Amino acid sequence: MPLAIMLLPVDRWIVHNTAFLITLVLYVYVLYFLYRWVCLPKLFMQKKYLHIVCYMLCFVGMTELLTYFPLPSELVSGVTRPIEVRLHMRTQTIWFFFLVVTGFSLAIELTFELFRQILSRQEIEAEKNKAELALYKAQINPHFLFNTLNTLYALVLSGSDKTESAFVKFSGILRYMYSQSGSELIPAERELEYIRQYVELQKLRLNEHTHVELEVEVADGQVLVPSMLLITFIENAFKYGTSSEVDCTVRICVRVDDHHLLFETENMVMRFREDGLRGIGIENCRKRLELLYPRRYELEAGAENGIYRVNLDIRLKNED
Missing domain, CATH: 3.30.565.10 (Histidine kinase-like ATPase, C-terminal domain)
Structure with a gap:
């Protein structure tokens, strides 16, 4: 995230548009942690499609509201054309970060979900192997006892000392x-x-x-x-x-x-x-x-x- 933020003209914005820069940084991190919290891939696997749609609408709405963040008064005093250009560039920047955070968060969650699935399969396989080992051992023990008892029976019948x-x-x-x-x-x-x-x-x-x-x-x-x-x-x-x-x-x-x-x-x-x-x-x-x-x-x-x-x-x- 810090590397992505460095793509912005931070040196200029921190002087002329400090409030928006701070708000944008907070938005990026809040959006990322919200994605991690809701865990969309897990919801998808659970077939909770309505939850996914609701969450995405909330995230898109939050991003859309950020595009209406007011410009500083010193920038508004210029001619109409530069203001429209600035607003357009800022809107593109906001949606660009929305796509970056969305893609990055989904990639992270998919990776974590993949590891969770692998670990889950390994645990299931380990439990299965443990059960199979217990079964094979349980089959061997009676087999061994039966043959040993035959040995003792033969000694008893022969009257051996x-x-x-x-x-x-x-x-x-x-x-x-x-x-x-x-x-x-x-x-x-x-x-x-x-x-x-x-x-x-x-x-x-x-x-x-x-x-x-x-x-x-x-x-x-x-x-x-x-x-x-x-x-x-x-x-x-x-x-x-x-x-x-x-x-x-x-x-x-x-x-x-x-x-x-x-x-x-x-x-x-x-x-x-x-x-x-x-x-x-x-x-x-x-x-x-x-x-x-x-x-x-x-x-x-x-x-x-x-x-x-x-x-x-x-x-x-x-x-x-």
Whole structure:
């Protein structure tokens, strides 16, 4: 606005037409703040067209009244032609500033409204993603609990002396699950301790035919990692890669540093789903990864030559 006002012959007007210059400056700023206050683009989006027409008529009327501002007496004493020229130039100046302020204000309001719309969409998308993450997690937890209860049931039926120890570990797992149920990201040391407890629980039901290798390397235990994500792959390795009659190996490797989480599992395919369908666990993991780490992860899972492998690489920090 100050730059636009400087287009006027301020040095002459401040001497010969001070009152009009002050009035014009006040008009420019009042008109601008009135535009900001009524926010015409917002009214347009709300389809309040009558309000827009009324406001514009008020602004035009205010501008028209300013064109009748009296000339100083020393300017009126001249001949008729110069007075008409001055009045015409002043009227053009007033309407020019009306158009400038109108265009500038609308441009500002449109920009702000655009940013408001973008922020609103981002908030809606964030809430949607949060709801989807909660849904996928809620689907995984019962799936995990069902398989773990099957493990405990097998120990009870066999009359194993490891049953009591298994229930103690299972209660610890339950406490962990419900203590972090509202957190999507937790410190790596807590998640890895949970994985260790689960692996120890599974080893209680296995005999000498199944060999379990768990390798964990953590550079910083406070690095945040997704909660209860890796357990789905580990659970599947024990469910489909163990046998009480055939020698087999389940290998699990987790490496965490400040920037990456590397996870690998490898197991012989000892059994298949009875219904032949794909489970929801891994599919939900993919969806969680896509929501938590879009374009920042690589997941490969599949069987080859009777060996099922999972390779997951997550870039924990967005460095773009």
